Amino acid sequence: MVETECFNELSNFGSGNVLIVDDREENLFALKELLAEQCNHISCVNSGNEALSLLLKENSYALILLDVQMPGLDGFETLSLMKNHPKTRDIPVIFITAIHKEDKYLHLGFKTGAVDYICKPIDPIIMRSKVSVFLNLESDKQKIVADLAEISSIEKAKQTILSSSAQGIISVDEFGFIDYVNPASLGMLGYTADKLTSKHVFSIISPDIPFLGNWTHSIYCKAIQSGHSILENNIHLYQQNGTTLSVDLSFGPHRESMAKGGVFVIQDITERKKEEDDLLFLATHDSLTNLPNKLLFKETVVNAISRAKRYENELYIMFIDLDHFKNINDELGHCAGDCLLRDVANRLLGVGRDVDVFSRIGGDEFAVVFEDKNKSFNTDVVASKLLSVLKQPFYFDNQEMFISASIGIVKYPDYGITADDLIQAADIAMYRAKQAGRNRFEHFDAQSRIEAVNRIELEYNLKQAVSNKEMLCFYQPIVDVNGKTCALEVLVRWEHPMLGILSPDRFLNLAESTGIISELSYQVMVIACAQLKKWQKESVCESNLKLSINLSSKQFFRKTIVEDMLRLKMDHNIKLENIILEVTEATIIENVGEITRVLKELKSMGVQLSLDNYGAGYSSLHLLSNLPLDYLKIDKSFVNKTKPVNQNIIDTMIKFAKLMSIKVVAVGVESVEQYDSLVEAGVDYLQGNYIHEASNSVGISYKFKSDHPRQKK
Template sequence: MAKHHFMGLNLRRKIALKQARFILIIALLLGVFSTGLQIYLDLQQVRKNTTEDIERIISLYRDTATQAVYNLNAFQANEVTSSLISYPTIYHAQLIDDFSETLAEHRRDQTLSSSFLSLPAQQLFDLNRYIEMELDLASVNSGNERARLIVELDTIHVANSFSQRAINSLFLGLMHSVALAAIILLLIYRYLSRPIVQTAKWVNELRSEGKSSVLPYTAEDELGDLVRSFSGLWKDREAVTDKLTKMVAELSESEHFSRSIMDNAGDAMFLCELDSTIFRVNNQGASTLGLSKQQLRNTKLADYSKNYSFDEYLQLCEGISDTQVTTFEDLQINANGKVFPVEARAIKLSLQSHEYLLIVARDISVRKQAEKQIHELAFYDTLTGLPNRRLYLDRLTASLELHQANHSFGAVLFLDLDRFKTINDSLGHGVGDELLNNIAQRLTHVLPIESTCARFGGDEFVILLPETGSSSDVCADVSAHVAQEVLKVMSEPFSIEGHTLYCTASLGIAVFPASDASAQDIIRQADTALYRVKAMGRNGFQFYDPEMQSTAQERLEVEKGLHQALKSNQFVLWFQPQICKDGQIIGAEALIRWQHPEKGLIFPGGFIQVAEESGQIVEIGNWVLREGLKHLAKWRAEGLPESFQRLAINISPMQFMQVDFVDQVISLMDEFDLPGDAVELEITENMLLNNFEVASHKMKLLKGKGVSFAIDDFGTGYSSLKYLRNLPLDILKIDRSFVTGLRSKSEEAAIVEVILATADRLGLLVIAEGVETLEEKETLVELGCDCFQGYLLSKPLPADKFIEFSSANSSAEID
């Protein structure tokens, strides 16, 4: 007996040791392989995600970077590069303009390696650390150079993150494998090794005692067969009885478990006949349909469908298979009449030789509402509720395709509000937003039902008239009528938060289809027509024509040329003397000229407006300020007439409103060692009107340094005694429109007389501009004006000619 016991222990040890050794080795190998495979797949996904993230980040800033290069806006460019390096995967960003000069650059320290896997992971990623993207300035730049946005990636940062995750995955994988091996060993011991030992013991008892105890193992497998062959035939009936009892218990437990799961499920579950007759329903299903389980039993699920008729529902049920889940959406109606969307999943199954349909339905009202909100955010303006640019372009593109096929015509109306910025800045964005909402409502009411009115952003609205007639003439008539209705409804006052506001509009109209123009082309044409309306005085509408496009193209050429002019130092300063009635030169006005390499000398009227609209006026104005003060310092060193008091330099409103303008002027005066009383800055009335408080503060700061201020073109703007009385002004310059053809007793003479009287009371010097005839000068002298500037006295002169003129006239009086 001891020998048999020893054989059992020896058998157990051999089997257990073999099982443990092989299972542990296999588990570790599988764990290492699966973990390695997971790490490799993770590497591929991280590499893909990183590349897509970088492309997405760069695309987010592409348009802003293009605009910054386009406007040579260093501040905006710095915002782009500083924003790019805020992303942990980017440590260096550089924006290079189309002249291959760095417009902005930011860099931060690159991440250091933090683990032994960082460098191998960095090599495995094989990411392009250096990314250079060309910015498309083709529409405004015909040169060979291209603007570029360069970023360098912090691949160590990505590698560190991945390597740490890889280490964790490897460690968890090995732990998982060891735990799995232990569980498998425990299960094998429980269900194989131990039964073998017990069976060996039972066999020994049979041999030693000659009688059989309770069978140690009754499963239907090889070991069970072995046990039953030892127990003999007299044990067969007892073994079969035990087996049937166990199977009945398991089935009962399984049915109870299934029923419990079904009744407590969060989704509605219906066990139906093949014709949708409800055989069994869970608690959630009864609650969803608002009836008890007893009331639902033997009713048809098709009766509660809103999307499908009874026959359609039966046809749907017939297509449900027993191998693949069928998914469909439906609208269900409950006993209370509430209709709600559901997502249903159905499969055919067999229970007790009978076929049923198991349908699981889930209320998706919340998901449908979320999808609706996402759709609205993607295609509608959040402020006004109108379609946005994306939806508008979709509809316009569809209209173009339709019109090309049926040869009908439509129109695009591009609407821009007049004076909206003034209202928004003076009364606040809340009033501005409410005004935009009111305008959207008026447009919606006045436009035809089939039209589409979209908001493109800011105060820009674009209207699509998809069907206006079978000819371009009819289309033009309909479009003009709609434009007139829009202008009429816009002319009515708006009452917002106690304010009565007047806000007119300008409209540009483009008719389509025409010469295979795309949706973007049509919108651009309408925008071009809009600019024509703005130039003609606003509050009207104009149709697009090729001449408008030509004018816009010329403007783009000028804008592009200004970039090159600044780069190549093509600007020069000329100076027009300011002379008193006794012939003495009291000063000069610095006037910019563009020495174009192909077109020759271009006067300010040919490019200043474009510079102001494109924002380049700031850089040009800064150049004029520096060059003017530089010439003034040189003249003072070489000698000027004693009567020469100051040099006048025109300052644009945009330049004047720069944050560092005051510091820049003071710095230049210090650099060229100039006293403030030798400098005169000419500003416009409109600038004072729009930015009175800021302008007043800056003027007082510069006045403290001795700088003089003159109002240029006085009388043509919104003249107000407010800034004449409260601002540190020194000079009024009468606009040439009052001087040209001036004669005694004329209306212009009366206006000039009032200006002179006002200036005299305020102690201001008056200079008349544009004096070209002796009669004009004599009339001005008669009215009391003593200082003049114009062709009668001298045309604007280059710097060297101006010095010669000053020297020749320093002791002579000009008649």
């Protein structure tokens, strides 16, 4: 009963963290249970080494209970090491012992630094009482430290006011009249102390507002009355010469005896404001052209929409994309490309009005916001001027550079009421201008919206189709002059679940723009090669029959075609000698050096190469002589025409190809007259609907079975 009452009295003692060090687990458990209600936290370790390691990491203990007799470091050695370290020397330690009770050991413990001894067996009341004493001492210590910190803080605050400070300090009485200013305030505001002292603080905060009748309603007066502080950022104070100073300001009340007042602490942010403005400019403008970037452009459109709603202004957005800009970078280098972009920006600004906002929103993409209060703005005239100035030659290191642009135009609110809607619509219209041949402008209209929706839906369906392997292969025979099928051009078709069989012109551009062209092309290669092996196994075709497969420029730039050929050879056991890869002149021109390197690598692997659509574009004989070609396909635009000049061009192409040991394929043969004329001209192979239309594998199988050489005339 007595013991319980003592424990109840002890429950009023302070609490804290205690560390118990004993090599026996049962002792640690018993002591922890005994002191659990008294302490915030109890840590237990089994040796002096563990105790020292723990204390070096965390030393927020009010008391350490340390067993004297332990293996390794005993209690005396552990305490001695603690006293030699500044982090642990001031923590009180009570020794717990069962055998060292003689005076010499007790004296040694106290000499080492122990504050008390508790002998085993432990009396719970004595243990709790002694522990409580040190917990209370720690609690009192913490209160004293906190009080000293508060006193120190107050003293430092007073010293700051009295001493010279980089920040401006202005003290006012409860009515707002200035009674103290430090030198920094005077320097910021351009006053002398006698000119500013006794003035009302409104003279530097709001000189146009009389203080009589207004001070009592101000936030500063209310702060003095309520005891609350105020923080204000980026406000203006008025200097003696009438100019303003940007500052951050804090205001807090103070009371001395019976007097009330407040203190302004002022930080001049002129330099910081300049740095912030510079950083904001960098974040919202293109570093190359100094035009607003995509982020600021969108904000500009949002604000322009608000004005158009409020004032019923007309509003137009234009997207301007440079045509074939990559060629400039590839052929002349990025310095030339950067120079051209800067000059483009300057020419665009020269066409626009001061109120028009031009932006650079991507690598070779620009945009502009046109606002018209008078409803007399003619977008076609402006777009034509923009195209015209961009067609003029640019110069870099005395080298002429030529560029054109494709422009998309949209009007608010006809085809969009939000910034995102308008930006997307202008982008779609610009894309239509690209598709229509470049160097032109297109307006976004109702048809554009339908096309955009259809394109998005088609894009989704195309990705699903490639994933679900819905692509089909059609084949068109390529025959020699005797009519024997020597190769098949592989033509992809999409078996759309709703639209039926789609030809490549409906989806290949989409596959390139969405980045799935490589996956689609490889899928087509696998299907065609599997069919070829099937025909060969069934002895339907010749063992040396070749497949002629068209390539996209994307496959060269991503270097996937070399990997695809290796995969075909390794995974599908395809002989690369049976593969002809077709590439167009336009593709090669995009990056002659890189594509030529890839073509040579393919050639070394055994793949045969064909230049497709020759004559439709650049028709460079120099280019032809530097490519590792096996075949040259004359564009069908020459084959389908009967003019003598076309025949002369064909003859020239054939002669040059013969000199280069390149076989010639005439494409687009539609009649027997064309067939005979081309054979007579000296072509090696022919292809076209007269010979056989593109067909699926069933139709080609039938052709193989019914095939017979064409009789010579």
